[in-house]
């Protein structure tokens with residue numbers, strides 16, 4: 001089965017990212033077409049980019065980079081669960097993207113974004129530009145969650161609705177098509 005990594009991109013204390021990501025990961029498991037795994041960027045504790053060589057060389061000097069590279073390499077597709085900070089991507093996500101290069105290549109990605117009224121969509125537009133430089137293929141279809149605080153119950157669990165579920169289903173269907181179509185390119189890389 002193709003491997004899907006759902007990545008929690010926010011790393012700050014008190015973040016809501018894990019609630020949204022746990023919901024999406026469970027949805028992806030039920031979707032059934034991927035071997036789905038949940039990845040928490042915070043667990044890698046990446047400092048601001050600190051490798052001396054260009055990531056393309058894969059000459060990683062630090063254990064945190066090797067751990068992150070191994071995780072990124074293991075997936076065939078990604079879903080980035082991302083908030084919007086000041087109309088842009090969270091710096092934790094940009095930093096994590098920069099750390100490796102070839103490990104991202106020829107893999108499709110989708111976005112589950114959340115925030116206030118924008119549903120994080122302004123961040124996603126910028127994130128799409130960044131991922132294409134890493135030779136990822138961003139999905140047109142996406143999941144946007146406006147007013148995310150209203151979607152959390154008293155225990156902090158994310159509560160979806162029909163519109164959000166439909167978006168998730170459509171995005172995963174599309175992601176599966178691309179992940180399958182790009183397999184020969186990943187094999188040849």
Ligand SMILES: Cc1cc2nc3c(=O)[nH]c(=O)nc-3n(C[C@H](O)[C@H](O)[C@H](O)COP(=O)(O)O)c2cc1C
Pocket residue numbers: 010011012014015016017018083084085086087088114115116117118119120
């Ligand atoms: C530094 C910072 C900037 C923010 N900027 C935006 C923004 O531009 N648009 C938005 O919808 N929400 C913004 N917010 C509110 C976030 O949507 C909200 O805090 C959300 O919980 C962040 O995700 P996280 O808790 O997973 O980190 C911002 C929050 C922070 C901490």
